Amino acid sequence: MRRSATLLSLMLLAAAGASAGGEAPPATAATPVSPAVKPDTRSPGERLYARHCLPCHQSDGYGVPDMQPAITGGSWVKGDPKALALFVMTGGFGSAERKDSANSNVMPEFRQLPDADLAEILSFIRAKFGGGGSPVSAADVAAARADLPK
Ligand code: HEC
Numbered sequence: 001m002r003r004s005a006t007l008l009s010l011m012l013l014a015a016a017g018a019s020a021g022g023e024a025p026p027a028t029a030a031t032p033v034s035p036a037v038k039p040d041t042r043s044p045g046e047r048l049y050a051r052h053c054l055p056c057h058q059s060d061g062y063g064v065p066d067m068q069p070a071i072t073g074g075s076w077v078k079g080d081p082k083a084l085a086l087f088v089m090t091g092g093f094g095s096a097e098r099k100d101s102a103n104s105n106v107m108p109e110f111r112q113l114p115d116a117d118l119a120e121i122l123s124f125i126r127a128k129f130g131g132g133g134s135p136v137s138a139a140d141v142a143a144a145r146a147d148l149p150k
Pocket residue numbers: 049052053054055056057067068069070071074075076077087088091092097098101102103105106107108110121125
């Protein structure tokens with residue numbers, strides 16, 4: 001009993017000391033509050049892919065079975081850049097893949113993205129998932145956009 005009373009008064013003293021500002025370091029803006037954030041070294045295409053496509057097609061491009069297909073190694077990422085641009089801008093509308101789809105998810109349209117962003121995404125997926133395909137320029141995307149069904 002006596003012992004725990006001593007302990008309690010010691011704790012009260014310590015608390016009083018801390019609140020008086022004795023030992024506690026001042027909380028300045030320079031004090032790190034969370035582990036350092038690593039610099040984002042991803043390319044613009046990889047960042048845009050992560051934002052718009054990764055939730056469905058995953059970081060390895062293999063998709064999720066029965067929900068959305070793999071794009072890795074597929075004929076679209078390896079094929080004609082203009083056809084790929086049209087596929088992505090329309091969410092595959094009109095393609096055989098879309099018509100015969102066994103996927104429970106439907107790909108949205110991405111025609112709202114600027115040509116430059118689409119060019120970055122398509123270049124990234126052709127390089128990473130299409131076995132090193134050539135880059136796609138914003139002009140290529142603009143040319144495909146001109147052929148979009150109205
Ligand atoms: C909401 C889920 C979803 C998102 C987000 C999505 N897709 Fe898809 N994607 C699909 C589905 C589902 C298909 C298959 C077509 C279908 O079944 O309608 C598909 C098909 C594809 C294909 C053809 C695959 C093949 O080889 O047969 C490519 C290429 C593709 N998507 C690229 C993209 C890109 C690039 C983005 C981001 C700009 C994207 N997708 C975002 C669901 C998605």
